[in-house]
Amino acid sequence: MHSSVFLVIATAVGAVIYALAHWLANDYLFFAGYTVLQFIVLATAWNILGGYTGYVNFGSAAFFALGAYTSVFFHKAYPLPIPVLILIGGTIAGLVGLGTGYLTLRLRGAFFAIATLALAVVLQTLIVNWDFVGGSRGAYIIRPREIAVIGNYIQYLFLIMLALCVIAITVARAIERSRLGYGFATIRDDELAAEASGVPTLKLKLIATALSGAFMGMAGAPFPYYIGYLEPSSAFGLQYAVNSIAMPMIGGTTSWIGPLIGAILLGTLQQVATVTVSSAVNLLIVGVLLVAFVIIAPKGIVGLVEDSWRRKK
Amino acid sequence: MAENLLEVVNVGKRFGGFVALDGIELAVAKGERVGLIGPNGSGKSTLVNCLCGTLANETGTVKFDGRDMNRLNAHQRTRLGMARSFQLPRPFTSMTLMDNVRIPLLYTVQARSGILHSSGDLDTRCIELLRLVGLEQKARQWPRDLTQVEMRKLELARAVAAEPKLLIADEAMAGLSHSEIEDILALLGRLNEQGITVILIEHIMRAVMSFSQRLVVLVSGKKIADGRPDEVIRDPEVERAYLGQ
DSSP, X not given: OXXXXXXXXXXXXXXXXXXXXXXXXXXHHHHHHHXXXXXXXXXXXXXXXXXXXXOOOSOHHHHHHHHHXXXXXXXXXXXXXXXXXXXXXXXXXXXXXXXXXXXHTTOOXXXXXXXXXXXXXXHHHHHXXXXXXTGGGOEEOOOOSEETTTEEHHHHHHHHHXXXXXXXXXXXXXXXXXXXXXXXXXXXXXXXXXXXXXXOHHHHHHHHHHHHHHHHHHHHTTHHHHHSEEOHHHHTOHHHHHHHHHXXXXXXXXXXXXXXXXXXXXXXXXXXXXXXXXXXXXXXXXXXXXXXXXXXXXXXXXXXXXXXXXXXX | OOOEEEEEEEEEEEEXXXXXXXXXEEEEETTOEEEEEOOTTSSHHHHHHHHHTSSOOSEEEEEETTEEOTTOOHHHHHHXXXXXXXXXOOOOTTSOHHHHHHHHIIIIIHHHHOOOOOHHHHHHHHHHHHHHTTOGGGTTSOGGGOOHHHHHHHHHHHHHHTOOSEEEEESTTTTOOHHHHXXXXXXXXXXXXXXXXXXXEOSOHHHHHHHOSEEEEEETTEEXXXXXXXXXXXXXXXXXXXXXX
């Protein structure tokens, strides 16, 4: 299926989801749905680097927070519409991704992962000491109650994140089926053999870090408007780093559908746990599921299904 | 005399205090079949890695087709026409055999020519390449389904897919049976007849002797002999160092 056809179908599915949520007319559904959608974008973004090229990024929260704090900065300095903030946040996070990639991509395995973790610590320290965006106290973002045409502001945020989801998934799928996707897969399989086959591995890894960082930044840009009060510990929260890794790992990292399945499953489970038990149990659920999948199904749900199909054949 | 395709001048490489290559000089003419032999640890694979850009040589220069390769990355050297197969097969395990040979077509042949081929044309070319090594029946299978000899054939098919001027086959016959060795030799011979210069690194003397027009011997990172195979194996220094006589 051509990417443009896929985009049309994904947009149609998005429209049905929005219409359904609208029909149910429950604000909490939009509020919880936004979080699940945000995790779909984060997981898809993580997978572009971690899944397609095999470079595990522990610094997802840093890119997410970059997007969020870009919005805080502009909210105070020069207020802009959220779609514009998403573009700016995505560009800044993408550029930081590119720079980080340039400095760290000669590292492999655990060393690369530690370097990305260090990036999150460095950025959090900078934000904590930057008063203009609230520093360690945090920053309040008073969002309007309503917006023209759509009405309720949370519905507007939900719609924006839904659109971002459609774009992120379509881009991830297009990459997977392109020359770029083949190049990414060779890096994951064997970098030495990739270079010997003419694949410019460093260039491709930089593209992956930039794209992955950009989508994470985009996912973070509307966040201050969603949460209303942004502080470093929430923007750089462990849940973003852990969920970004766990969702693709549980869903399956070799295709676009894995992070989607993982994010829907884990995101929904966490929302249900938040309402029925406590939000504190969220990371416990992720941890237990991640350990279980790593042991039982290291290729995730998609890998499990593919293996069972292969056995039937 | 044929023009040189590869010129290696005073190439040296150290790993800490260990001298892996010491002032290697080598010239390979276009269309030539050169055998490179030496005991384990003599520096054969290090030399291949320096030629292909996997390792950077600390001294000397590598010239290929008239160009200085010293500052070029491995993928740039491949695009200029220098392809290699690995001593231990390194297939792309998440891809089918078709896709394994598709990679050099996408990233070397297309990048070199600037012409984007249709997916159908690429599929046809992939099948042709796999037919060349007798793997066309397994085109849609994965490397994990292959035997050792098939894996080595896939390595060669992937190297050939880059449409090289020079093919460096690093121990492509290790562990293979007599008939399998004959298969690989026949394949290398056919490639050479098509105009591809071949450097064969091998421990199996029978294979190297029957294939090579010229034999180069490395011992402890130094070149100790370079000449016609029948002359080289009678060289007392080679006999002492390599053949143990």
